[in-house]
Amino acid sequence: MKPATEPDSPARSKVQMILRVNGESHDVAFVPHKTLLEVLREDMRLTGTKHGCELGECGTCTILVDGVPRLSCLMLGLESDGHDIRTIEGMAGACGAHPLQTAFAELGAAQCGYCTPGFLLAAEAVLARDPTPSRATLVEELGGNLCRCTGYLKIYEAIELAAARMQKGTPDA
Amino acid sequence: MMRLPPFRYHAPRTAAEVATLLAGEGPEAMIVAGGTDLYPNMKRRHQMPKTLISLRHVDELRGVQMNGAVRLGANETLRALEWHGALKERLPALWTAVQSISTPLLRNMGTIGGNICLDTRCNYYNQNWEWRRAIDFCMKCEGTVCWTAPSSSICWAVNSSDSVPVFIALGATFTLVSHEGERTIPALAMFGEDGIEYLTKRKDEVLTHIDIPDQGTARSVYRKVRRRGAFDFPVAAVAARVALDGDRVADSTLVLNAVGPKPVVCEEAMAYLAGKPLSDEVVTEAARLAGRGAKPLDNTDHLSMWRKKVVQVETRRALEALRP
Numbered sequence: 320m321k322p323a324t325e326p327d328s329p330a331r332s333k334v335q336m337i338l339r340v341n342g343e344s345h346d347v348a349f350v351p352h353k354t355l356l357e358v359l360r361e362d363m364r365l366t367g368t369k370h371g372c373e374l375g376e377c378g379t380c381t382i383l384v385d386g387v388p389r390l391s392c393l394m395l396g397l398e399s400d401g402h403d404i405r406t407i408e409g410m411a412g413a414c415g416a417h418p419l420q421t422a423f424a425e426l427g428a429a430q431c432g433y434c435t436p437g438f439l440l441a442a443e444a445v446l447a448r449d450p451t452p453s454r455a456t457l458v459e460e461l462g463g464n465l466c467r468c469t470g471y472l473k474i475y476e477a478i479e480l481a482a483a484r485m486q487k488g489t490p491d492a
Numbered sequence: 493m494m495r496l497p498p499f500r501y502h503a504p505r506t507a508a509e510v511a512t513l514l515a516g517e518g519p520e521a522m523i524v525a526g527g528t529d530l531y532p533n534m535k536r537r538h539q540m541p542k543t544l545i546s547l548r549h550v551d552e553l554r555g556v557q558m559n560g561a562v563r564l565g566a567n568e569t570l571r572a573l574e575w576h577g578a579l580k581e582r583l584p585a586l587w588t589a590v591q592s593i594s595t596p597l598l599r600n601m602g603t604i605g606g607n608i609c610l611d612t613r614c615n616y617y618n619q620n621w622e623w624r625r626a627i628d629f630c631m632k633c634e635g636t637v638c639w640t641a642p643s644s645s646i647c648w649a650v651n652s653s654d655s656v657p658v659f660i661a662l663g664a665t666f667t668l669v670s671h672e673g674e675r676t677i678p679a680l681a682m683f684g685e686d687g688i689e690y691l692t693k694r695k696d697e698v699l700t701h702i703d704i705p706d707q708g709t710a711r712s713v714y715r716k717v718r719r720r721g722a723f724d725f726p727v728a729a730v731a732a733r734v735a736l737d738g739d740r741v742a743d744s745t746l747v748l749n750a751v752g753p754k755p756v757v758c759e760e761a762m763a764y765l766a767g768k769p770l771s772d773e774v775v776t777e778a779a780r781l782a783g784r785g786a787k788p789l790d791n792t793d794h795l796s797m798w799r800k801k802v803v804q805v806e807t808r809r810a811l812e813a814l815r816p
Binding site: 331350351352353354357370373374375376378381387388389390392393394395397398441459460461462463464 | 493494495496497499501526527531532535536548596597598722
């Protein structure tokens with residue numbers, strides 16, 4: 320297949336959709352070939368979701384779709400129709416930061432911070448499935464998120480601290 | 493920043509509707525399932541379909557059915573197969589292959605049909621448009637020369653699917669549906685001879701399901717070589733299936749992938765193995781014969797000479813793992 324030119328009659332007019340993001344319904348209009356990452360950042364001003372490699376090779380654009388971590392750079396805004404989208408902006412609750420966020424801050428698991436939103440959401444999904452994950456599980460399940468600062472150890476330790484606190488139900492949790 | 497080019501978008505609900513849309517839209521329509529292969533390619537302007545036909549609502553193409561044989565819906569996510577306990581127990585080689593694909597994030601999205609139809613890959617092709625323009629493109633997309641082998645008349649982009657060699661080794665069949673009806677082909681027959689025409693699936697056909705016959709007493713393994721423990725496609729891969737009669741090989745299939753544009757069935761090595769025990773000597777010789785079929789060129793990660801050697805090592809290890 321060797322297509323060389325832009326399609327001549329594509330759908331360039333905007334579509335209007337209700338997107339369910341962080342528990343709220345938003346009426347959003349965007350062109351149909353926008354990725355969900357672009358819709359979140361450009362049309363909804365939710366810039367917590369980071370724009371990295373654009374090709375599925377870094378994980379920083381990770382969001383939760385019905386609780387499952389996915390790459391927002393590789394799904395269309397259109398394809399989020401009818402799904403419950405969660406971004407980093409929806410992670411802290413009414414009582415403050417999520418235990419994972421607290422532990423990341425305490426243990427220096429966020430340095431430059433660019434990978435952090437993706438790691439936090441991916442970690443939340445891991446803990447939802449396995450509240451006491453082994454280190455090997457963390458390494459495997461977070462294998463799709465790259466970090467160039469921490470060397471990963473602090474991230475794993477922070478998730479393990481948060482998991483322990485959430486198990487105990489301590490005030491920090 | 494790389495954005496997707498514009499396209500029309502359909503999300504039908506049945507395979508029959510997909511086939512009707514494909515027939516109506518013509519060859520400039522493409523199917524998208526997980527989007528993890530196609531969307532990056534569209535961003536880099538490898539493919540610019542005028543119409544996308546999404547499988548996201550085609551639930552009839554999901555699911556795993558198991559009796560003696562196993563049927564996989566082509567639209568099932570890699571993650572669902574990975575987490576299917578019975579499938580892991582029954583077909584561990586397939587599980588190993590699926591679980592090794594890219595990353596958990598990508599496996600939450602990508603489908604098994606998508607991995608079968610994965611576009612072939614090459615260092616001179618998997619680059620953005622500006623990079624490729626700087627080398628005057630290549631014969632796989634917009635250009636005329638194969639930069640991997642400039643005197644070659646064919647494209648040497650690499651079949652980099654993890655699941656494909658396993659499906660071939662297990663004797664699987666693929667079912668393709670078009671508006672004209674349905675056909676079922678052996679897994680190997682799905683793949684063409686060069687990196688451009690790498691699929692024999694017609695543009696008006698949709699892969700609907702994969703059937704894997706009852707394996708009886710045969711056992712299989714999959715071994716993959718890559719630089720990192722995640723993300724990377726294979727740069728050499730071996731799927732081996734062996735049925736033993738006592739301690740001797742009654743029947744075997746050895747399949748290599750990621751060492752050329754098409755998966756390689758190692759007929760010579762398979763003929764050699766017949767009736768022999770999997771001794772050190774036999775396994776080493778079979779691996780040497782299998783390695784002859786590998787023609788890796790320098791268009792992936794790692795040196796081609798090393799990949800050619802490591803194919804033999806991995807074949808030997810695969811056969812050793814299948815000893816009684």
